Amino acid sequence: MPGSAETFLVLGGTAEANRLVAALRAARPDARIVLSLAGRTTTPVLPADCAIRVGGFGGSDGLAAYLTQESVTCLLDATHPFAAGISRNAARAAEVAGTRRIALVRPPWVAEAGDRWTSVACLAGARDALPANARPFLALGRQHLSPFAARPDLRPVVRMIEEPEPPLAFPAEIVLARPSADVADEAALLARLAVTHLVCRNSGGSASFAKIAAARELGLPVIMIDRPPEPAPPVVRTVEEMIAAIAP
Structure with a gap:
């Protein structure tokens, strides 16, 4: 009290x-x-x-x-x-x-040498920036995924802490795990899943930066959503x- x-x-x-x-x-x-x-x-x-x-x-x-x-x-x-x-x-x-x-x-994160970033203003911009038939890793959180239902050509991968409820509105491979702080682990995951692009928001901080460094290591394009x-x-x-x- x-x-x-x-x-x-x-x-x-x-x-x-x-x-x-x-x-x-x-x-x-x-x-x-x-x-x-x-x-x-x-x-x-x-x-x-x-x-x-x-x-x-x-x-x-x-x-x-x-x-x-x-x-x-x-x-x-x-x-x-x-x-x-x-x-x-x-x-x-x-x-x-x-x-x-x-x-x-x-x-915020700042692009460095070796990064292949495309900056966009919103989720719809990130969706539209992906090429046809891409296999993006959507590191966005389940409440931010609905715009990607409009791209049935994509073969997305989504990482979540818990099973989505209700189920996602589009087909996707779901990885149930928290992000790793180890760059090698994140790079291995992206490579194993044959990811072609990383889609994320410019959250900044160190807790989830490993995926950005992993994309750089693998030479993957990153669709980066700018902050409000x-x-x-x-x-x-x-x-x-x-x-x-x-x-x-």
Whole structure:
């Protein structure tokens, strides 16, 4: 329950959010920390020593009400760089509730020598950028796959943590696994599956970069979906910067 101690609400679902909770607990041992998750994954990786809240708030108004009711001291937005709607709601809710807010946005990936990137603005652009009869590895998450149903010529591969429910709207080879941080493992997977293209969003960060490095190693073209605009400031780039920003 709310009390006199500081209360931090962390909007999570990312590796950075989990690290932030751990760093926040070390920096503020007496604080109340609540980690909010959207609930898309039934078996998420969770940090220790915090309260977990699963599910939406009901838009910016619902979040503003939660911030007030729970006496939240600071709202820390550590959501995915493509969760633009959530970040907009967080900014509006914090303004309405008069709660301090800081966004943690990891830097995007930048193409290097050997990369064969085609940058596109959206999922439909990624779909249309694939040549006929391609076998793309769709590293997108199940909620972002529906546009590819319009390309029956493709022979896609999809990696998921859990079996899709309901089933996908188009035929695809499904790999049930979490992404590997090992470039050799990712390269072996792409080669074994005879993948011709990698399709992904420019999420940035190290947690899922191995597939990008693997595509470079194999000389595979990458269809890279550009990020939406960043959240309103203040914005930090690392967990360490976030902890420094909230220092008393």
